[in-house]
Amino acid sequence: MPESDRPAHTDTLADALAEAAYAAFDDGDLLAARSGFEAVLAAEPDDPVHHYMLGLVCKYLRDWDQSLRHNLRSLALRAAARGIDDGKEHGTDDQTDDEASRWNAAIAATALGDWAEARRQWAACGIDIPAGDGAIHGNFGVLSLRLDPWDRGETLFARRIDPVRAQIINVPLPDSGYRYGDIVLHDGAATGERRFHQSRVPVMNALQRTIVSEYPTFAVFATCPRREDLDALVAMRVPGIAFIEDWTESIRHVCLRCSYGAPHRHREDDDANDAAAWRPERNLGVAAQSRRSVLRLIERWKEQGAGRRLDALESRDHEPSAPPGQGVQWWLAPEDRADAGSAIPDDAIDETRDEDRDDELR
Template structure:
């Protein structure tokens, strides 16, 4: 039916330009502006479920968990009661926010509504949801490592992160539910999931250690040594790879291979997760004293805070994500 230019304006008419601006702001990563615009839309149409959902989604990426939870729950309440199934995206985002807030009863309820079986109880969910690759600070350098998922959206880090990440071995992190790619872990492919926050800090600090040794057997000897207060020794010289963007997200493509085996570099950069400096010093002294050509060059324990998200950066979407789905 043609629009009558003389008809009185409706809430839908008033909302149309705001709607376009709100979605454009979100799509460009201007989350604070998007939140403000969706709030204005909700003043005009307070029962519109998808505006509650979008405001909740913006606050999820702003890491504002109370607001995200409130609006995702509103989206579920305002949804069409004739629908057979609730909005799964709103359920997931409400579950993430409830988990971030430690609202375990609500989190359990939401995961059960998603069809995910979680252990009953009153406190944090403790289970085994397998291994995932976790991208730390996805709005920044995007270092990825492996983690054991102990919850639907909580995982314990299994590698020693670079100190610049602000994370530590053994941290329990909150991660998103949507995969942005895949990585190989052993003989299986595991999802790449964006870390959203550190929920529980580890007792282990990260020590940056530079050593000299003649061959890989020296590093294997160090990694095999067990000492009180030492959680893990990682040879960053071997394990850290600067991936191209497509490699980082696990997207299929090919690189030109170099057939030559890289020569052993005796100057090694290590990450050691330990409870204290004395444990690290004792480990390294024992290692250096039991093999020829082993030398300790330096030990330090720099501390960094995780970099905060920057407005205007759409960090939650993978390079091949052109579906237009904002979740």
């Protein structure tokens, strides 16, 4: 409406509503933040910043339709303010381009399987993606993926197939609900970094699983008298087995400060004199199509060496957890949480993978 037709109290009301909405977001209360920004936009429907913020909140709530809608509206309003048709011009002027809105619009479009919109937004961001009309499937390197950042985030490695989707290349712990080979949608902002072979890779928060792998996780507890017995088991291949991982060595329990790439000294570091001693009892994660496939693998392995033993075989059928509507700001890195007054204590546990592993999906 024309400026002169606005009620005199509108600006004051919008400011108060916005202050409350931002406060809720800073407290990690996504449900209250959503209601708050919706109220702001009811008072000021053409404010691109608050459309962006509502789109951001909806992203963390995984309301992808609304996240896409509000991020696209933010882009359109910004473009209109500069006299640019957002549907025709992209990347021609850095000052006209809201990169955060574009990334979040592309994430939401990817979650919805709207590949035309996702491709349009990635192109506008200047990201080179494989040609085509459907799902993006390229090689965007490796990242460290935090599976449940709102809890005790298990962190492992995944191969990126597009800017915000990655395929898991470790065997996740059964309680996570994820599987080896799952394709997972992740956030666009890094919350730390990890060593992967001779390089450092970003840590990204998982948002949701988009494609379920055919290989659930089986926990195998076995006795391997010698390291050669373990090596033989890990290298063994039978039909129905995708990957075998020795969790005994690959999983480390570290505090979140270390897990986000800020290592510091622990008392237990001084008590590791016997770390090189061989431990016959091994905990392994096996990605397999069925329990029968795992038993067939173990029987063949036992037949080929003395003293080899299966102690237990377990499997659990879980679904990945959903992010909470209220709680800590799980989407932030620890140092940012500290600045926001919601730091995680140093003794919180994170389960993370060693970087030395075969990074190819079999």
